[in-house]
Amino acid sequence: MFLRLMFRNALRHKLRTALTVLGLVVAILAFGLLATVVDAWYAGAEGASSSRLITRNAVSLVFPLPTTYREKLRGVEGVTDVTTSNWFGGVYISERNFFPQFAVDGETYFRLYPEYVIADNEYKAFMRNRKGAIVGRKLATTYGWKVGDVVPLRGTIYAGNWAFEVEAIYDGRDAKTDTSQFFFHWDYLNETVKRQMPRRADSVGVYIVNIADPGRAAELSLRIDEQFRNSLAETLTETEKAFQLGFVSMTEAIVVAIRVVSYLVIFIIMAVMANTMAMSSRERLSEYATMKALGFLPGRIGLLVLGESLLIAAIGGGLGVLFTFPVAARFGAAMGSLFPVFNVSPQTVLLQAACAAAVGVVAAAVPAVKASRVRIAEGLRAVA
Amino acid sequence: MNVALPPPEVIVRIRGLAKAYRRGGQSVPVLEALDLDIRAGDFLALMGPSGSGKSTLLNLVAGIDKPDRGTIEVEGVDITRLPEADLARWRASHVGFIFQFYNLLPVLTALENVELPLVLTGLSRRERRERAELALSMVGLEDRMDHNPSELSGGQQQRVAIARAIITDPTLLVADEPTGDLDRVSAGEILDLMDRLNAELGKTIIMVTHDQRAAERAHSTVHLEKGALVKA
Numbered sequence: 001m002f003l004r005l006m007f008r009n010a011l012r013h014k015l016r017t018a019l020t021v022l023g024l025v026v027a028i029l030a031f032g033l034l035a036t037v038v039d040a041w042y043a044g045a046e047g048a049s050s051s052r053l054i055t056r057n058a059v060s061l062v063f064p065l066p067t068t069y070r071e072k073l074r075g076v077e078g079v080t081d082v083t084t085s086n087w088f089g090g091v092y093i094s095e096r097n098f099f100p101q102f103a104v105d106g107e108t109y110f111r112l113y114p115e116y117v118i119a120d121n122e123y124k125a126f127m128r129n130r131k132g133a134i135v136g137r138k139l140a141t142t143y144g145w146k147v148g149d150v151v152p153l154r155g156t157i158y159a160g161n162w163a164f165e166v167e168a169i170y171d172g173r174d175a176k177t178d179t180s181q182f183f184f185h186w187d188y189l190n191e192t193v194k195r196q197m198p199r200r201a202d203s204v205g206v207y208i209v210n211i212a213d214p215g216r217a218a219e220l221s222l223r224i225d226e227q228f229r230n231s232l233a234e235t236l237t238e239t240e241k242a243f244q245l246g247f248v249s250m251t252e253a254i255v256v257a258i259r260v261v262s263y264l265v266i267f268i269i270m271a272v273m274a275n276t277m278a279m280s281s282r283e284r285l286s287e288y289a290t291m292k293a294l295g296f297l298p299g300r301i302g303l304l305v306l307g308e309s310l311l312i313a314a315i316g317g318g319l320g321v322l323f324t325f326p327v328a329a330r331f332g333a334a335m336g337s338l339f340p341v342f343n344v345s346p347q348t349v350l351l352q353a354a355c356a357a358a359v360g361v362v363a364a365a366v367p368a369v370k371a372s373r374v375r376i377a378e379g380l381r382a383v384a
Numbered sequence: 385m386n387v388a389l390p391p392p393e394v395i396v397r398i399r400g401l402a403k404a405y406r407r408g409g410q411s412v413p414v415l416e417a418l419d420l421d422i423r424a425g426d427f428l429a430l431m432g433p434s435g436s437g438k439s440t441l442l443n444l445v446a447g448i449d450k451p452d453r454g455t456i457e458v459e460g461v462d463i464t465r466l467p468e469a470d471l472a473r474w475r476a477s478h479v480g481f482i483f484q485f486y487n488l489l490p491v492l493t494a495l496e497n498v499e500l501p502l503v504l505t506g507l508s509r510r511e512r513r514e515r516a517e518l519a520l521s522m523v524g525l526e527d528r529m530d531h532n533p534s535e536l537s538g539g540q541q542q543r544v545a546i547a548r549a550i551i552t553d554p555t556l557l558v559a560d561e562p563t564g565d566l567d568r569v570s571a572g573e574i575l576d577l578m579d580r581l582n583a584e585l586g587k588t589i590i591m592v593t594h595d596q597r598a599a600e601r602a603h604s605t606v607h608l609e610k611g612a613l614v615k616a
Contacts, residue, residue, distance in 0.1 A: 001496065001503050001512075008491035290487040293448050294501045294548075295476025297469060376448040377440075380483065 002300070006307040013280070017312060020276045024316025024359065025323060027269035028352050032324035033331060034262035035348040040332075041255055043341035045244035047176045050214035052112065054243040055207040055224055058234040064203035065233050072227060073209055078220050080212050083108035084204035086186055090153030090162060092143070098338065099139055101153065101182040102205075103189040106134075112210050115173040122147065122168030130188050132167035136179030140169045142336050151182075158193060180340035209237070266355045273363035277309050281367035288371045289379020298372035305371045309364030310357070317356025321349055395555065395588055396422035396445060401454035403440055403611075414440045415611040418454070427582045427589045429602035436608040438592045439560055445590060446558040447475045459555060476504045480549030480587075482578075484561035486541040488533040488548075494520060494540075495529040498547045505552070519547035523577060539570030546577055550587070557581065559591040563598050575601045 011017055039046075055073065057063040064086075073082045088101040106127055110116055118126075118134060125147075126132040135145060145151065145166050153162045164184050172179045186204065194201040211220050221237040228235045238246075248255065281288075288301050324344050332342030401418040404411045414437040422428055422445075430438040443449040445456060447463050455462050458478060466474060481487075488497045499516040507515070520529055523543040533541050542562060549557055559578070563571035575598055581587045582603075591602060599605050607614040 001499065001509075004496070005489070005492065012491055286487065287489055290481075290483075290489070291500075292472065293446070293475065293481050295472050295504050297472050377443045380448075380487065 002304070003307075006304055006311060009280070009284070009304070010308045010311045016276060016279075020273055020312055021316040021319070023269050023272050024313060024356065025320045027265045027359075028317050028320025028356055029323050029327060030265045031262045031355055032321065032344060032348055032352045033328060034258050034265075035351060036324075036328050036331075036342060036344050037339070038255055038258055038262075039345055039348065040339035040342045041248055041251070042245075043176065043178065043339070045241050045248060047115070047178060047341065048240035048244050049115075050217070050239065050241070051211055052240040053209040053211060053217060053221055053224070053237050054240055055209055055235045055237040056205070056243075058225070058236040061205070063233065064200070064205055065207065065235065067202045067204060069207060069228065069233075069235070073207055073224065076209075076220065076224055076227065078211050078213065078216055078223075079209055081108060081112055081210040083112050083208045083210075084186060084206070085109065085208060086189060086205040087157070088153070088155070088184075088189070089157045090155050092151065092153055097143070097336075099142075099180055099182055099336070101184070103186040104183050105186050106183070109183070109208075110134075112208055115177045116170040117173055118168050118170045126167035129165055129167050130185060131163065131165050133164035133182060133184040134168040134170055135166055135183075136181050136340075137169055137171050138179040138340065139182060140166070142180070142333075145169075158189065158197075160192070160196065162192075175343045176341055178340035180336070208240075266359065270359045270362050273309070273312070273359055274366065276312075277305065277363045277367045280308070281305055281371050285371070285374050285379045286381075288374050289376045292374065292376050293380065301374075302368040302372035305368040306361070306364040309368075310360040313356045313360030313363070317353060317359075320356065321352050324348075324352065393424050394421045395424040395426075395459060396420070396590075397455075397457040398422075398445070399455050399457075401441070401444065401451050401456065403437070403444065403449070403451045413611055415444075415451070418611070418613060420606065420613065422588065422590065424588055425582070425586050427578070427601070427603045428591065429599040429605040430590065430592045430608060431594070431599055431605055432608035432614075437611040438608045441608065442558050442560055442590060442592050445556070446479050446481065447471050473504075476501060477552055478555045480552065480554040480557045482542070482545050482549050482557065482559035482562045484564040486533070486538075486545045486565075488541055488544055490533050493530050493532055494525060494536065494544045494547075497533070497544055498551055501548060501552050515551060516547070519551045520544070522550070523547045537570070538566050539573055542566060542570070542574050543577065546574070546581070550581060550585070555588065557587050557589045559589065561593055561595075562591060563593070563595055571595070571598065 057065055070082055070084070073079060084105050086103040088103055090101050110118060110123065126134050133151060140146065147166055147169065149166045151164045151166060153164065155162055170179065190201055209224065211217060217239050224237045225235050291301060328342065328344045332339060335342060398418060398420040401415055403415040404413040418441070430441060432438045440449065444451050451464055456464050463471060463474060489500065492500065495516050498519050499512045502512040502515060517526070517529065520526055523546050525540060525543055525547065528536060528540060533544070536544065563574055566574060578589055579601060582589050591598065593599055
């Protein structure tokens with residue numbers, strides 16, 4: 001009976017309740033979407049392996065490192081494998097079609113990145129083809145590429161028109177894996193650079209160093225950098241996560257702004273719903289007084305208001321969470337490779353649920369207290 | 385041989401009752417040193433001009449307001465000394481309310497409105513429903529059980545309110561202008577019903593009214609003026 005009363009009270013003013021629920025849906029959806037954008041920002045760092053270190057030029061990432069460092073790195077005790085990666089920065093048709101392209105050592109690179117799942121025959125085909133490329137599933141889907149297609153890229157860092165043949169499409173081992181990247185052979189890049197810009201040849205962007213014990217990451221980083229101290233190109237070594245977070249920190253202000261806006265949205269809907277609950281509660285003072293006269297204790301009257309508020313919050317919050325998934329999927333697709341990993345995480349859903357519950361509780365707090373404290377004789381005189 | 389029956393016992397004993405309200409920083413006395421005895425099974429009408437304190441007296445006897453001084457004993461229990469929670473429980477089991485504007489919950493059906501006070505008891509849902517159906521049939525509304533208050537006439541709504549008032553088998557029925565919002569025919573039906581509750585179920589009824597015709601249906605009438613009892 002009590003629950004029935006709560007439910008019917010919630011649906012008493014259908015338009016008012018519908019508008020409040022709509023507001024909640026939009027707020028919870030917006031919150032979820034913004035939280036997913038923040039997650040996407042950190043996706044690179046989240047997907048990083050704790051056993052991989054990145055060694056780059058200490059001056060700046062813009063400056064390369066000589067290929068001769070490779071053997072020295074391999075010789076460091078605790079290092080199990082080394083590979084290289086080189087940012088290419090080409091343009092596919094127009095600047096709008098941004099996606100990351102890396103020239104890599106195909107033989108070692110994919111050994112260090114087991115999260116990129118490649119069919120054996122496709123990988124072999126890639127290794128056989130000097131101009132071959134491996135592209136992520138999301139990227140291939142975005143541009144409609146398939147194995148055998150030729151992808152033309154206009155070089156910006158490495159001038160000229162380049163053409164690559166898609167030999168493999170990799171999938172992610174899990175939802176956190178970025179499948180919007182484009183890999184091709186560093187050898188192909190280096191041969192071309194040797195011909196066109198000999199001074200820039202035989203260098204790589206970064207070394208990726210695999211270590212046996214992630215617990216020794218700090219110590220090994222220091223040892224690696226020590227080894228190249230006072231050399232032509234001093235190095236800076238850090239964990240892959242720290243390396244990725246370095247990029248995020250450049251845009252920290254944007255992330256903070258997004259977070260602030262997401263909580264601001266919740267705060268606004270909290271105020272809107274508090275107003276709705278206050279109006280409803282004020283209109284029903286005589287009913288609460290009647291119930292108190294009949295013997296209902298103040299606590300139960302307060303619970304009635306709180307329950308009604310929580311019910312509206314649960315409906316709005318539930319729908320908001322449900323709508324987040326399709327909207328996020330479309331948003332992620334529209335963003336393309338800008339947000340390579342754009343998934344609504346369980347933590348985001350939990351946060352959405354917690355926010356909806358908080359809205360329900362906070363909005364009901366003052367009206368519930370007022371309703372429970374209504375003086376019977378005065379409340380009975382109140383005109384609804 | 386005629387044997388004189390002993391007078392019914394006093395069920396409500398009021399002594400030295402005083403109540404004042406604060407208005408604009410000033411204390412306005414409403415009741416002053418009022419003494420009154422109400423016997424079990426009585427049907428008492430409280431009359432008096434507006435502001436005479438009759439509704440205040442009714443509220444105090446029903447335990448929905450607290451006096452400044454004095455005692456109100458109902459069946460030997462001084463309700464002025466009861467803490468809020470105990471007073472609420474006392475009201476739930478000892479007092480049935482009949483209001484001028486019925487005060488039914490608009491989102492509940494007639495049956496659910498009558499059932500509402502039983503939510504506070506340990507009765508099962510089925511028992512509650514059976515009792516509510518019985519109470520509604522007693523007031524002649526067995527065919528209107530599933531109607532919402534807005535689908536009932538004023539007289540029917542007041543009958544639902546009366547069914548709600550008697551559902552817990554209370555000691556007292558308190559009625560504040562029960563016919564004040566009704567036409568003459570409906571008012572007559574409500575007063576007939578109250579008569580029956582008094583005569584057949586032995587309910588003690590205290591009724592505030594401005595209506596002389598309603599007061600004439602009561603067994604006794606008490607007049608209040610400026611917070612004090614006046615001889616009728």
